[in-house]
Amino acid sequence: MATIKIPQEVKDIFPYEKIRPIQDKLILTTYSALKAGKNVIIEGANGLGKTVATLTSCIPIAREKNLQIIHVCRTNKQADRVVSELKEIAKATPVSGVSLRGRREMCPHPLVQKHADDAVTASVLCGQLKKLRKCEYHNRMSESLPHMRNAIKVLKSVPSSSTEINELCEESRICSYELILKLLEEVDVVASSYQYIFNPNIRDTFLKRVSRGLDEILLIVDECHNIIDTSLNISSGQLSIYSVRQALKEIKTFDKLEFLRLIRFLSTELEANQTRSYIEKKIDAKNLLFRMSKEVGATIDHDYSDKLISAGMKIQNEHLARDKSPRSYLYQLGRFIRKLVVTKNRQEFLHLITSYQTRGEGWGVKFEVVSLDARFTTKRVFEYVHNSVHISGTIDPIDAYSKIVGMDQLPLVTEVLDSPYSEQNVQGFIIDKLSTKLADRTPENYDKMCEVIAEAANNTPANTGVFAASYIVLKGLLDAGIQTYINKPFFYETTKMTSSANDRMVDEYKRLADKGGAVLMGVLGGRSSEGADFPGAQMNTCVIVGIPYARPTTRIESQIGYLDEQFYKKGREYGYIIPAIRRAAQAAGRPIRSINDRGLIIFLDYRFSQPYTSRFLPTWLKQNTQLLEYEHGRIATIAEHFFGP
Template structure:
């Protein structure tokens, strides 16, 4: 055993260290020891989180803080739980998670508001004495608390969970937060910068780092309810004498409605022109705050439209100040306004002061691209294959082409038949998941009776905690079931290649990439994101040593895209042309016992 590994094992909280974890741990430790960065492509289920945390512990003891970035709040809790296990071994390491007020707020008035409005509500409620919760007077220290544990402890102490977290941020050895605190300029200055301001340069860990490309183009976003916007304008028109201000807001409401109608005609995103000067936006936000303050005693429903419009104006104000474009898009039936920036290099300086940066994911190709957008310094590149790859059959079914030009009644009917046939050939007791390219594609399958044409119960986009046994799960590639969750399925059917529709945002990104990455723009901005979504979805099947099953990439275009797959995976993929050959492979695979219950 290497001397470095032997020294690190005293921090490792499990009895055995997998070979793949050893590789991740040593690569991360080497980067930290040499003051370099590391790009680690390691398959799902390897155990990357605890390997990197273990590698960081000698540096934590030497005064370096770990700033750990994840995609979801569930992943934050996993990191905190791993740190708690190391603390149970007697190591004095303290994790502090960072979360927004959504999911933490204990004020009963907040329960009637959408999560996106809690920041606006919080400052308003405190200003009128309708929230007395704070961190003052409590001795509660939120170290190694998951979000649920923190909320319960603060409920008992009658303290504000958010303020308790913020008041102890500088005391954490490991500070865990989502990528929002990196890509959002305001949050970066308010939270990430202080977390990185210890005397010694921090170690930055980017988990599921493939998400950086998608997230870096969105500086901020809010959901848009046209009904709430109209109601807020009517309230201001009735209560404020400033006709010029209310006319401007009414004009904004009409612009949003026109943009929404364009989205209804088939577009997926449209740009919005912000003509109002910064002073007018600030004045309008102030007027909305006054109106909301007066109405707050009437309850959340009375202030919701005002807070909603105020959050929209805040995004517009930031976009004007920071030079972002404003885009309206439709996601799963919801309108969303976004402060959009197509520059792929805008985050390079965000974590300039660091001892090391460790970026890791199951799909970190091309590493050259990530090295450039993150500004990696002499990076150590490590590729770690899945230890479970031989537990699955990976197939490309070439009897299907789901490209945009091929879509129509015949294709959608063929896909429904394919799902039905695969379901019929999967042994009883086993579950399967079907991923499709888009919400529109999924709607076409449902219209054609997908739910009634398979033998198992069909669950469409179920919450991760309500998956069931012997079922067919159906979701969209890139959606909430396609990464970071264990679905306990025995077959993963990936229908189509999830290329983004070439809308305003995609074309703006392509133009920007063409100037930054000449000759590589289409590959970096269009092809690789689609391949990553498919590979991430395929990772829902192999999560541990007990997992066995079949992964099917159902689209002939995957034959050309195979060169962009992780090397460890590409070597195990084989093509099947005929449907009978595919169904035979599904029926005869040695699945073993079903994975339910876990």
């Protein structure tokens, strides 16, 4: 194998004893591409040290070109991990950085903590409290005060996470969020959520704070496969019957009766489409706006939506004056009407009335504006930033990703790195003759799946994760008596489970890792399969039950059709096949969070072995997985040998 020569300016700041094989390829690819003014997309397995490799590749380039590095992530934990690596790099070279969380999570004021259950409400509350000088934490933010001067001096020179800054500010009773905002233009690296760059409403304020344009930013997109769904969500919107009814109460309470006819029209329209089954009905946005205008006797356009938003903001202020949560449903209505007006003639948006089941087992109905094209959000960002680096463990085929996010016409270098794992680290098996296709969901097959899962779980020394293609498949396993097959504590997700209840369940599951282990069962694409980390013994074995293909709903069919037109008959592949395989691959990677972790991965669906499907699995998984003809006891033997001394 040819020796990879790492540039000296990267070696000088790499904080660990040596650069590992494959990690060196990541570093050289990233550094060389940025040096040549190109963007980079790289797939590399978990545990490679992608974060530190990317940072040490980017810092010399950022210094040379006077750029600020913005490292965007999906979760706050990932952003804090960036700061952890910066601390190590700071031992070799002076570098500063902060991780930024949302105002709602960082603001210490009791009113914000009590009433702000979303970012908009937190922003309104914070703005009014500052304006009225009713926030003692903000009032103590003058840089002439000794505690502020000391805090800023320290944080300018030492990489600090939002958690650490929170602790520092608690002692001085100053606002950690406002302090971070003061630091943003001073530091070398900012680690934040995707929203700060990709949500245009947040981005504009953020860029003012860092005092830079997009062209002065070197952007790192961590776990970049997530940016597709995130971007679609950012440009989509909805208005529920509940919100409309609350808006009706609001205008009566606050004497905004000029909007009465509009709200009654919307309520009647939604109620006429409410059913006791899940239905997506495509609607014509222009026709809806025309009928709204006719009912109101005025054109429903940008100006009208601005009137709604303005009236809603006044209601927010009145709520605040009464020491209540500054939520306004009229404000929400105005924002939705604006989105409807903006998207009415755009083919990359779908407009729906959707009837759906609520968490409390009731039935709701809502208007939806559904984005079909991530480029509506991403393309402007990637075209205008100085350069961008995209890193993921599950992004192959990179060609599809680059087209979907609008990078295919930009100067670009791509690389799929080899697997760093040996058979001692990772073994994957695809069980032949089993699948979750509708015709294969028989009692006999569910019994066999339970048997395979039990053999894996009962012979795994610590924890096992089981992730089903859907709640229907999960219920099939429960009905087959999966719990009776397993001789360990057993936990499973439900559709009614709140986020906090799920977190408590996962915490209890993790605590059992060193006590003989437990089994956690969830769905692919759910909180546990993508939203949680399970390092070390917290998940030794992962079982994937089926391919999580989306239900063929109106929005899925519309997206496939739209992508077919945009990418020459690639709609089904880009909008249906690849997202499903990626969700499965994400879950399969749960046991492997570092290069030394060991993970046994079982796929209970032979379709993962088929040539068309398997080519979308990440390289690190393909290189360590084989097809297996199941016989009773075989998985038990494999698990015993794999985890044995």
